[in-house]
Structures are given as structure tokens and as C-alpha cells.
Amino acid sequence: PLEPWHIGGPVIKGFGRGSKVLGIPTANLSTERYTTLLSEHPSGVYFGWAGLSARGVYKMVMSIGWNPYFNNKEKTIEPWLLHEFDEDFYGEELLLVVVGYIRPELNFPSLESLIEKIHDDRRIAEKALELPLYSKHRNDPYLEVSN
Ligand code: ADP
Ligand code: MG
Numbered sequence: 001p002l003e004p005w006h007i008g009g010p011v012i013k014g015f016g017r018g019s020k021v022l023g024i025p026t027a028n029l030s031t032e033r034y035t036t037l038l039s040e041h042p043s044g045v046y047f048g049w050a051g052l053s054a055r056g057v058y059k060m061v062m063s064i065g066w067n068p069y070f071n072n073k074e075k076t077i078e079p080w081l082l083h084e085f086d087e088d089f090y091g092e093e094l095l096l097v098v099v100g101y102i103r104p105e106l107n108f109p110s111l112e113s114l115i116e117k118i119h120d121d122r123r124i125a126e127k128a129l130e131l132p133l134y135s136k137h138r139n140d141p142y143l144e145v146s147n
Helices: 018-022 032-039 111-128 132-139
Strands: 005-010 044-052 056-065 076-081 093-104
Touching: 005 032, 018 111, 044 076, 044 111, 044 132, 056 093, 056 111, 093 111, 093 132
Parallel strands: none
Antiparallel strands: 005 093, 044 056, 044 093, 056 076
């Protein structure tokens, strides 16, 4: 297992593709403060815990990278919080504890296969985060800053 790492900041606007095209909303974070940290970790799909100020702590599965399918020019940090929210939370402080790595970033022949893979990732994250090894990080002090 990885040493957990921490990233946070206000939720920013992305390209609006997460929920609109894929049915998978991702709460984007600015990469600006994390150039070094990101260069130390490969692009790909990670999982962990997400704390949203005034709301709670949730499981999350996250893509870090260039989204080859969409051919982005900039690296993005995009956690999908595994919870149904009634409203958007742009601008709110989001804190992440990243505890595990699922796979490298891949390209996909179709949007359908990309979506399918993301749902596989979600199931892997959901299950892994139940294991004591990973579930204990729900109580990471970093997340308490928000509560
Ligand atoms: P954007 O491209 O602006 O990031 P998305 O389509 O990816 O837009 O949608 C992300 C936004 O949806 C988040 O910033 C957040 O405000 C909202 N949202 C609602 N539910 C969730 C969720 N379960 N996980 C992540 N973001 C969510
Ligand atoms: Mg997004």
C-alpha cells in the first residue's frame, strides 16, 4: 500500500464533461499547488476519502492525468465522490486522502468502454475502502480540518 497523500482546495469548474457526457460528476481541484506531488505519482486512477466542509466524509475514486480520450493539454485532478448530492458544491473546500492506486491512465476506443471502465474502478474503490487497511484513513486528521 501507498503512504497516503493529501490534496485539497476549493472545487473548481472543469470542462463540464463529467456529469454531462459521462453521467459521472468529478469535483475538479486546481493542480497549481501540486506540481511536485503530481510529478511523483503516475497518472491514473486512485481511490481514497474525500472531506467536504460542512457536509461530511465520503469514499472517492479519482482520475489524475490528461484524460487521453478527451486529449486534454493539462493534467487534471478529478475525484468522483461516491455519494448522491442534491446540489453542486463548486467553491467549497474539498480535502482528499489518497490511499490506493487502481490502474494507469488508458485510452479507450469508445465512450461506452470508458464509462464501463470507470464503473469497474468505482466498484474496486467501494470494496477496497471497506478493508481495515484503507477504511482507517477515513479518520485521517487532514479531513477533520473541514468538520
Ligand atoms: P466540471 O467539469 O465543472 O468538473 P462535472 O460535470 O465534472 O463538471 O461535475 C462536477 C460538479 O458536480 C462538481 O464540481 C460538484 O459541484 C458537482 N457534484 C455533484 N455530485 C458530485 C459527486 N458525487 N462527485 C463529484 N462532484 C459532484
Ligand atoms: Mg469534473
